[in-house]
Amino acid sequence: MRPKETKGAVESPQPQKPIKRILLRSRQGSQIDEFLKSFEQTEKLRDKIKQQETASEYVSQTSERKSMRRRFNLFASASKMDQSSERDDVSQQSRKPTIDIRQQLAKKITYSSELDKLLLSSSSLTAINLDEWLALLRGEKLLSLISPERLRYSIIRGIPTKLRGPIWCLISNVAEEKAKHGKKVYRNLVEIQDSEEEYKISKDLKRTIPEQRLFQEDYKLGKNRLYNVLKAYASFDNEIGYAQGVNYLAAILLIHIQSEEDAFWCLVYLLHKKNWRMVYDNNTPKLMNLLSVVRGKLLSHFPHVLSHLEDQDLSLEAAFSPMFLTISIYHMPLDLAARIFEVFLIEGETFLIRFLMKMIELKQSKILSLTEHELLEYLRQGIVIECIGEQTFESLLDY
Amino acid sequence: MGKTVCSHKIVILGDMGVGKTCLSIRYSYGKFSSTHEATIGGCFLTKDEELDDHVVKYEIWDTAGQERYHSLAQMYYKNAIAACVVFDVTNRESFEKCQQWVSELHEKALPEILITIVGNKIDLDGHQVTREEAEGYCKKLNLQYYEVSAKQNIGVDKVFREIAKRLPAESTNRKKNTLKEKKKDQDTKTGGAGGAAGAGQCTSC
Numbered sequence: 001m002r003p004k005e006t007k008g009a010v011e012s013p014q015p016q017k018p019i020k021r022i023l024l025r026s027r028q029g030s031q032i033d034e035f036l037k038s039f040e041q042t043e044k045l046r047d048k049i050k051q052q053e054t055a056s057e058y059v060s061q062t063s064e065r066k067s068m069r070r071r072f073n074l075f076a077s078a079s080k081m082d083q084s085s086e087r088d089d090v091s092q093q094s095r096k097p098t099i100d101i102r103q104q105l106a107k108k109i110t111y112s113s114e115l116d117k118l119l120l121s122s123s124s125l126t127a128i129n130l131d132e133w134l135a136l137l138r139g140e141k142l143l144s145l146i147s148p149e150r151l152r153y154s155i156i157r158g159i160p161t162k163l164r165g166p167i168w169c170l171i172s173n174v175a176e177e178k179a180k181h182g183k184k185v186y187r188n189l190v191e192i193q194d195s196e197e198e199y200k201i202s203k204d205l206k207r208t209i210p211e212q213r214l215f216q217e218d219y220k221l222g223k224n225r226l227y228n229v230l231k232a233y234a235s236f237d238n239e240i241g242y243a244q245g246v247n248y249l250a251a252i253l254l255i256h257i258q259s260e261e262d263a264f265w266c267l268v269y270l271l272h273k274k275n276w277r278m279v280y281d282n283n284t285p286k287l288m289n290l291l292s293v294v295r296g297k298l299l300s301h302f303p304h305v306l307s308h309l310e311d312q313d314l315s316l317e318a319a320f321s322p323m324f325l326t327i328s329i330y331h332m333p334l335d336l337a338a339r340i341f342e343v344f345l346i347e348g349e350t351f352l353i354r355f356l357m358k359m360i361e362l363k364q365s366k367i368l369s370l371t372e373h374e375l376l377e378y379l380r381q382g383i384v385i386e387c388i389g390e391q392t393f394e395s396l397l398d399y
Numbered sequence: 400m401g402k403t404v405c406s407h408k409i410v411i412l413g414d415m416g417v418g419k420t421c422l423s424i425r426y427s428y429g430k431f432s433s434t435h436e437a438t439i440g441g442c443f444l445t446k447d448e449e450l451d452d453h454v455v456k457y458e459i460w461d462t463a464g465q466e467r468y469h470s471l472a473q474m475y476y477k478n479a480i481a482a483c484v485v486f487d488v489t490n491r492e493s494f495e496k497c498q499q500w501v502s503e504l505h506e507k508a509l510p511e512i513l514i515t516i517v518g519n520k521i522d523l524d525g526h527q528v529t530r531e532e533a534e535g536y537c538k539k540l541n542l543q544y545y546e547v548s549a550k551q552n553i554g555v556d557k558v559f560r561e562i563a564k565r566l567p568a569e570s571t572n573r574k575k576n577t578l579k580e581k582k583k584d585q586d587t588k589t590g591g592a593g594g595a596a597g598a599g600q601c602t603s604c
Contacts, residue, residue, distance in 0.1 A: 245439055313408070313572060313573045317471050
């Protein structure tokens with residue numbers, strides 16, 4: 001329907017990083033004037049990135065189409081996508097700082113906190129209102145025309161609950177992905193035979209948010225939406241296949257997005273395009289990295305919390321891996337889970353780490369007063385519910 | 400008067416879907432749960448097992464079974480004094496996986512770890528692993544073998560009772576001092592409970 005426009009729209013959160021970099025550099029005189037000046041520079045940068053993206057997108061489209069034609073050789077298609085995203089990285093020098101920022105987060109945490117204060121206090125930012133969201137969803141207005149900061153600000157402030165699913169799809173570029181791959185792809189992915197994956201997925205259907213009794217249908221009849229989405233993803237990315245944890249991501253998508261095909265493309269965006277899939281790779285390399293970032297931060301900012309966990313023989317893996325593996329959906333009230341999920345959708349893993357650190361900062365004395373069961377439950381769930389209940393979402397990101 | 404309480408850490412391992420969580424819940428809470436969630440990143444339960452001369456306080460770590468989360472399981476068995484490796488008697492593959500776990504534990508866990516093999520789901524038809532075969536395997540490695548049904552509550556309590564009897568009659572868990580002692584420590588260090596919170600304030604935020 002509007003492939004070009006939505007494409008620009010979805011890519012827009014990514015160039016946000018160069019903005020940060022420029023801002024970080026000029027932080028000594030970090031006044032609003034400086035901010036505006038660097039913002040102009042970034043606008044130019046963003047245009048440049050867009051041009052490059054259009055070029056590399058074209059390459060990846062053609063190569064994907066070829067691979068799809070190769071009788072759903074999905075291995076090939078998945079790795080093609082990988083390659084094309086690698087190409088993106090190579091061609092876009094401006095994206096490199098993203099990695100720097102992520103790696104050096106520990107050092108720069110104060111910087112980004114300043115940045116956020118600047119962004120949040122900036123009077124130029126007003127949250128996108130209902131009419132504007134509707135115009136965006138109808139395609140009357142382009143998401144690419146909304147600055148990443150404003151989009152971020154609006155999501156953090158909260159979006160209309162009823163529009164949640166469509167907005168997630170808008171951010172995840174679903175319309176374009178669907179148009180690019182054609183209608184049959186999703187169905188074919190669901191139907192590809194793979195008994196091992198099917199068995200694994202089927203085991204978890206009734207064990208995903210069971211108290212809601214959401215996904216109870218017999219998957220063999222083809223009507224279990226969770227099964228279909230997970231099966232399609234396992235076929236799409238058979239290097240990862242089905243991983244426990246992804247069922248929660250798919251579930252929250254299906255709760256808010258009516259079409260299972262749309263939910264599937266949203267999942268592809270998150271796992272594949274945003275590369276969150278590495279959290280689920282064999283022996284969970286990315287999860288281990290994230291946990292070591294958490295360890296580093298605890299060591300430098302809250303060493304007493306870390307030593308309390310050590311005294312309790314509670315590993316960070318035990319305490320926080322469910323949070324990363326399910327983006328905090330596991331054992332969480334669903335409305336909170338959705339809020340966290342949508343911020344993650346635009347912010348990625350840095351959000352989870354900052355969110356976690358902020359909560360620990362706020363609740364450190366309570367953490368120190370708990371042991372065993374209570375401590376684990378609190379770190380996994382209670383702390384999130386308590387913090388979101390007491391604080392505004394914005395302030396919880398202000399770490 | 401009161402018996403000595405010995406605290407021990409035990410880890411439950413095994414392939415996905417063999418019933419590790421059902422087994423732990425059956426033992427800890429005495430009920431069968433058909434609606435619990437898939438275990439993500441491990442689950443912690445406790446249970447006291449009263450023996451003639453002392454009480455064993457179990458700290459049970461139930462783990463996620465999927466192969467890819469293997470590296471996480473290592474964090475759980477690291478300091479464990481006992482391990483229950485579970486398989487599903489109606490699923491041969493899970494028995495093979497169980498043997499892999501045993502080799503890994505022999506290689507990487509505490510040398511004194513007490514390993515017990517548990518064949519679950521004996522209430523179901525279509526057994527793919529016979530008692531003889533499993534017992535034969537355990538005999539070779541000098542391990543205890545039990546067949547249970549977490550669903551119908553057959554044999555579960557016995558498994559943990561037998562393990563408790565074989566564990567040392569003193570605590571083996573690695574937890575440091577109790578919270579009370581710790582609080583005392585902190586109070587003397589910071590001069591009041593309020594100091595504890597202040598001490599952790601991150602200066603950069």
